[in-house]
Amino acid sequence: MKLLLVALSLLMLAGCSKGLSIDRSHPSANHDNRVQFVVLHYTSADEARSLQLLTHGEVSSHYLIGDRSATVYQLVDESQRAWHAGDSQWDGRTWLNSSSIGIEIVNPGYKDTPNGRVWYPYSEAQIQAVIALLKDIVQRNGIAPRNIIGHSDIAPLRKTDPGPMFPWQRLAEQGLGIWPDAQAVARNQARFQVSPPSISWYQQQLARLGYNVVQSGELDVATRHVIAAFQMHFRPQRFDGEPDAQSAAILQALNSR
Structure with missing residues (x-):
């Protein structure tokens, strides 16, 4: 009797595994790659x-x-x-x-x-x-x-x-990243030296580029770290976290691409 019950159970399991039918004839166009x-x-x-x-x-x-x-x-x-x-x-x-x-x-x-x-x-x-x-x-x-x-x-x-x-x-x-146009940076820098942007402007532009920065409107420690990271990437000669005219010019040029 036990052998019969075991055999019936195995048959039922086999039937369940073979009974799954998936229709793959309607692929969705709404997807992208996991790797971004x-x-x-x-x-x-x-x-x-x-x-x-x-x-x-x-x-x-x-x-x-x-x-x-x-x-x-x-x-x-x-x-x-x-x-x-x-x-x-x-x-x-x-x-x-x-x-x-x-x-x-x-x-x-x-x-x-x-x-x-x-x-x-x-x-x-x-x-x-x-x-x-x-x-x-x-x-x-x-x-x-x-x-x-x-x-x-x-x-x-x-x-x-x-x-x-x-x-x-x-x-x-090589097309493996972004970089600011030198002429655009020069034009922007001349303008920002006369009229420096606010800290709120830096925070907004950094966020637009992709950085996670709190929109506090103040040059707090976190904002200095984000500016320094941005400078290290796009102006590695000086990455002191200071919001100077050249950094603003580079940021503007990148976001105007």
């Missing part, structure tokens, strides 16, 4: 330590670019969510782990010395690898140039990577 952003980082560690942390630690990324040979490691499949962005926001989207591809680059970041902070450069081989990898990712996922960003852009109050030595302008010249 690419976020670039430095690792603050050497290659061996970076691999260890990104594969067995509490963080991860889809790709890691090594140092000497600039080997491109894929650590997480692009269809999966990697843990690289943390508490983050860009263009109104929050917690970007779910909608981004993370690329870590082996680089110590910086060291503090008696003469100030010293930032480490990226090698030519690393930059070439970044460009090749980004071109492949962008082509396959249809990512907009303005959505190729740094960790400091999406988390300006707590992150500085990929730092001021990262060549954003060079990437933008």
Whole structure:
């Protein structure tokens, strides 16, 4: 009797699994790619330590670019969510782990010395690898140039990577990011030197570009961090968080594209 009941149960289960019928003849046009952003980082560690942390630690990324040979490691499949962005926001989207591809680059970041902070450069081989990898990712996922960003852009109050030595302008010249037109910046700067914009204007324009900034109308600590992150990306020669005429000119030029 028990054997009969078991046999009947198996038959019922088999029938249930075979009974599912899905009609796929009406595909919706209302969708887009899960991947909307690419976020670039430095690792603050050497290659061996970076691999260890990104594969067995509490963080991860889809790709890691090594140092000497600039080997491109894929650590997480692009269809999966990697843990690289943390508490983050860009263009109104929050917690970007779910909608981004993370690329870590082996680089110590910086060291503090008696003469100030010293930032480490990226090698030519690393930059070439970044460009090749980004071109492949962008082509396959249809990512907009303005959505190729740094960790400091999406988390300006707590992150500085990929730092001021990262060549954003060079990437933008390859269609892998945005960069302001130099003539537009010069025109805007002459105007802003005569009539500086308000802090509210900076906050509005930074938010329009994609940054998460509170519209307080005051030059508070958070706003200074956001301005500094913006400057680090688009004017790496000076990123002191001061809302000067050149920063305003660059911001205006970017938002007028």
